[in-house]
Amino acid sequence: MDNVILEKGRKIAYFSMEIGLKKEIPTYSGGLGILAGDTIRASADLGLPLIGVTLLNRRGYFMQKLDSAGRQTEHPQEWSPADFMKLLSAEVTVQIHNRDVKVKAWLYEHRSQTRETVPVLFLDTDVEGNSSEDRQITYSLYGGDRKYRLKQEMILGIGGVRMLKELGHSITKYHMNEGHSSLLALELLRQNGTSLSTVKELCVFTTHTPIESGHDVFSHDLVMELIGNNSDFEILKKYGGEHQLNMTVLGLNLSNYVNGVAKRHRQISEKMFPGYKFNSITNGVHSYTWVCSHFRTLYDKYLPGWANEPELLVRVRSIPDGEIWEAHGNAKKELIDHVNSECGTDMDYDTLTIGFARRITEYKRPTFIFSDLKRLRKVNEAGKIQLIFAGKAHPRDIQGKQFIESIFRYAEELKSEIKIAFLENYDMNLALKMVSGVDVWLNTPKRPFEASGTSGMKAAHNGVVNFSVPDGWWLEGCVEGVTGYAIGPKPEVDKSPEQVEMMELDDLYNKLEYNVIPKYYERRDEWVTIMKNSVEMIAYYFNCHRMMRRYVTEAYL
Structure with a gap:
């Protein structure tokens, strides 16, 4: 049974597009994923009732090859999830483009030196019954076009919340590590009768970059094409932007606690998003992992x-x-x-x-x-x-x-x-x-x-x-x-x-x-x-x- 991960009643769900746990699990590209991995490790050390949620990325980010002139080529980083984690029996669906996409989860358990464990769910659409196109949604980290990215973010946010519910978790806080997972707030609105105050109380949002390209934006045409539900679309327009869906704005509008990752970053973020109040919690690293x-x-x-x-x-x-x-x-x-x-x-x-x-x-x-x-x-x-x-x-x-x-x-x-x-x-x-x-x-x-x-x-x-x-x-x-x-x-x-x-x-x-x-x-x-x-x-x-x-x-x- 999947209730092996329910023993301690996880209360904090930490959502991140990438989580870097070890070299052999290449589901990270850089700082955001490594920070997420360090968050998991520190939470285990401290015995926090946290559960991580991310995507499986069967082909990783990419394997870099450089020739004698420094020209970079990219190659898939194939790996076997079964070598490191266990496939759970639970299954949920997310409607994308008017069809049900099946989502399963692999369980990775990070065990601390303190013997405490933090589970991480790796969401996977490479599931029997899905079309070839849908099976590939969880193949490549940051791969593909805007449509591919939005599909991934629907699986992470909507699929992640549904999977936690299916597994019997009673979550008191959903922590969005960057805007990629902001659609979890849409799912929470659905589950809570569109009560804004209830959802805001459940959500924590952390932004990680002052770079404009780091804040995902999707055209309303694309959102309507993939989400296909008028009431959901109106909610996203209301909270995510009148002219286009800005995932950061969606996270900001649906979270009671919002923070940048350094004192200076808080100031910059408040200039980028006028009218929003940011807190600041400066990042750290997991000491034991990063000491040689x-x-x-x-x-x-x-x-x-x-x-x-x-x-x-x-x-x-x-x-x-x-x-x-x-x-x-x-x-x-x-x-x-x-x-x-x-x-x-x-x-x-x-x-x-x-x-x-x-x-x-x-x-x-x-x-x-x-x-x-x-x-x-x-x-x-x-x-x-x-x-x-x-x-x-x-x-x-x-x-x-x-x-x-x-x-x-x-x-x-x-x-x-x-x-x-x-x-x-x-x-x-x-x-x-x-x-x-x-x-x-x-x-x-x-x-x-x-x-x-x-x-x-x-x-x-x-x-x-x-x-x-x-x-x-x-x-x-x-x-x-x-x-x-x-x-x-x-x-x-x-x-x-x-x-x-x-x-x-x-x-x-x-x-x-x-x-x-x-x-x-x-x-x-x-x-x-x-x-x-x-x-x-x-x-x-x-x-x-x-x-x-x-x-x-x-x-x-």
């Missing part, structure tokens, strides 16, 4: 219990500097060995190593460090540097793909001076290698488009020094020269975007040449102090345990 084995051993020795109480990382000063440096050296050796075996770059263990890894897209500015090669060469003369990149460009992001090719060209142009590597097929395992193995974690987003960012938090957990534009979480985490370094002015500076960019470039090269390099090579004790500060002042706070406690007290209770 060498630092885990160190923390276990000096800070017993840290894995379930990451606040204990505030006591990192009890660890001798030499042991911190040795643990970092071991993590760095693992990364450099991996890079050399994959890319043949002949990098060494002693050179200051800078890492940049995230989704490759325009606002992340992956080639920013190459903006002035003359100044970059001058930096390298002050002290040798080597650069490691990784990241996928969305299959339809032509500009993102061109950025990867540009990095390959810069690597060729500078190969006799600066060693540069680009690692293909960025995933959770490679991410852990990078955030623990580089010396400096570089982040150069175009402000104010970094809602939060979490990779730098992972780096700090491993004593890696952050060097980032003061946007998103880094505005809260950066104490200049103490926990790392900022690139460019604070947000409140009264300058044009062009002037800000020039200030950022100056800061990038100057701080590398006059702060980072001399400290790394000549004042190692001061460098290790910053590494410790990163753990003490960043890792102890920017973790998912703190984040989930705030969701419980501010949004769920």
